[in-house]
Amino acid sequence: MIATDFDYYRPNTIKEALGLFHTLSENKKSPLYFNGGTEFITFRRIETLYTEVKAVIDIKNIxxxxxxxxxxxxxxxxxxxxxxxxxxxxxxxxxxxxxxxxxxxxxxxxxxxxxxxxxxxxxxxxxxxxxxxxxxxxxxxxxxxxxxxxxxxxxxxxxxxxxxxxxxxxxxxxxxxxLNMPFTSKKVTANGRIGYPLVTISAIHMPHIVRFAFSGLCHAPFQLDMIDTTLNERNEPLKNRIQKTLEQLPSPILDDMNGSSEFRTFIFHGLVKEIISEFGKE
Ligand SMILES: Cc1cc2nc3c(=O)[nH]c(=O)nc-3n(C[C@H](O)[C@H](O)[C@H](O)COP(=O)(O)OP(=O)(O)OC[C@H]3O[C@@H](n4cnc5c(N)ncnc54)[C@H](O)[C@@H]3O)c2cc1C
The missing domain is CATH 3.30.465.10 (Uridine Diphospho-n-acetylenolpyruvylglucosamine Reductase; domain 3)
Structure with missing residues (x-):
């Protein structure tokens, strides 16, 4: 149950949605765009987020x-x-x-x-x-x-x-x-098939390079051309390429109740090796 009231709007057009947002803001309702609503409802219920929101604008009818x-x-x-x-x-x-x-x-x-x-x-x-x-x-x-x-x-x-x-x-x-380039995606969680990722790596094999994108490893998901270049340097031993990548991350490796940074680093090594071998880029 959500303990505090909020107004719900479901406009049919973009113009209507933008107009509602403007009017509700003017009226100090701190409006929020609402899509699936899972995050809004979950956090509003436990009052850790979105507590200031007095109106939501559901965009699903647009x-x-x-x-x-x-x-x-x-x-x-x-x-x-x-x-x-x-x-x-x-x-x-x-x-x-x-x-x-x-x-x-x-x-x-x-x-x-x-x-x-x-x-x-x-x-x-x-x-x-x-x-x-x-x-x-x-x-x-x-x-x-x-x-x-x-x-x-x-x-x-x-x-x-x-x-x-x-x-x-x-x-x-x-x-x-x-859309039709070879691809792979691998996710490791702390427990079972469903759960937040300790590390998820998605990759596509472009004509000359494999591109990588990561979630769960650092504070936010990322893709960096510099990391792709490092991981594709086939004249370097794979171990060195992976080690160098760790120095190029955009932020420190996550260390939280789901997994330590050491464990995430271990998983990262394993997944990158698997993907590179899958694409024949050792
Ligand atoms: C049981 C469960 C398990 C989960 N597991 C994972 C997981 O393993 N991996 C993972 O990545 N996530 C996971 N999530 C997180 C989940 O993906 C997000 O909380 C959820 O995606 C929010 O989507 P929603 O459509 O319900 O968003 P809403 O609750 O409608 O909105 C969330 C936020 O996004 C904003 N927003 C929504 N749509 C737009 C838009 N079109 N333009 C601008 N702002 C917008 C809203 O204003 C709000 O701030 C999990 C969530 C649940 C409930």
């Missing part, structure tokens, strides 16, 4: 937010698509695979792609395929609809998607050239 389509060379997926749906669609197999390992199936019916990416939790695993494919993000903001590369709005230090006040993510656009 057509563009639940589109799944191909347009010329681009695959487009709406920010309100639940992870359980993504698992079942054929367009972007790496994204399907990653989403299949996030939470349990019942939760995945609710959790949305946009919600996972904008979540306050540090894992945001669904961002890995989006970083690997340099996707574009369509943002609705008070100044109009804008399309920007994900790297431009994602901060790998804080793990935050940086949006203008009142803006929200409508869609993700992925260049189809990436």
């Amino acid at each position: 057509n563009m937010c639940h589109e799944i389509k191909e347009e010329n060379d681009t695959f487009i997926i709406g920010a309100s698509i639940p992870l359980a749906t993504i698992e079942t669609i054929p367009h972007f197999p790496l994204l399907s695979k990653v989403c299949n390992r996030i939470a349990d199936h019942t939760s995945r019916e609710k959790i949305t792609l946009g919600g996972n990416i904008c979540s306050n939790l540090k894992y945001k695993e669904a961002i890995l395929p989006l970083l690997l494919t340099n996707c574009d993000v369509v943002i609705a903001s008070p100044t109009g609809l804008h399309t920007v590369p994900i790297q431009q709005i994602y901060n790998i230090q804080t793990g935050k998607i940086m949006l203008e006040h009142g803006a929200f993510i409508v869609q993700f656009k992925i260049d189809k050239v990436f």
Whole structure:
């Protein structure tokens, strides 16, 4: 049960959603965009987050937010698509695979792609395929609809998607050239198949290089060209490449109740070796 009241709005258009956000802000309601609602409800219930929010704006009725389509060379997926749906669609197999390992199936019916990416939790695993494919993000903001590369709005230090006040993510656009490249994704948790990642690594084999993206290892998910270069240096022994990568991480290795930094480092070594061997890049 949520102990304190809040207003719920479900607009049908982007214009209506942006207008509501503006009016509710003016009225000191601290509005929040609401997608699957799993994070909002979980944290509001225990009053650790979102306690100031007096109104939520559910964006799931907005057509563009639940589109799944191909347009010329681009695959487009709406920010309100639940992870359980993504698992079942054929367009972007790496994204399907990653989403299949996030939470349990019942939760995945609710959790949305946009919600996972904008979540306050540090894992945001669904961002890995989006970083690997340099996707574009369509943002609705008070100044109009804008399309920007994900790297431009994602901060790998804080793990935050940086949006203008009142803006929200409508869609993700992925260049189809990436969709059929060989890929892999490996996740290790402390306990069983379902759980937060100790380490998740997703990778795609591009024509000349294997690209890697990581979650669970550091404070926020990341992909770094410098790390890809290091791990692809085939004239260096693999052990040295992995060791050098550890010096290039964007922040210290996580050390928390789920796993020590030593254990995460051990898993990281094992997973990178497996992936490199799978792609024949030893
Ligand atoms: C049981 C369970 C297990 C989980 N396990 C994992 C896991 O293993 N790995 C992992 O990565 N995550 C995991 N999560 C975290 C989960 O993925 C996020 O909490 C969840 O994705 C939030 O999605 P939602 O659609 O419900 O978001 P909501 O609760 O609707 O929103 C969450 C936040 O994102 C913002 N937001 C949502 N959509 C948009 C948008 N389109 N534009 C701008 N802001 C937006 C909201 O304003 C809010 O601040 C788990 C969650 C649960 C409940």
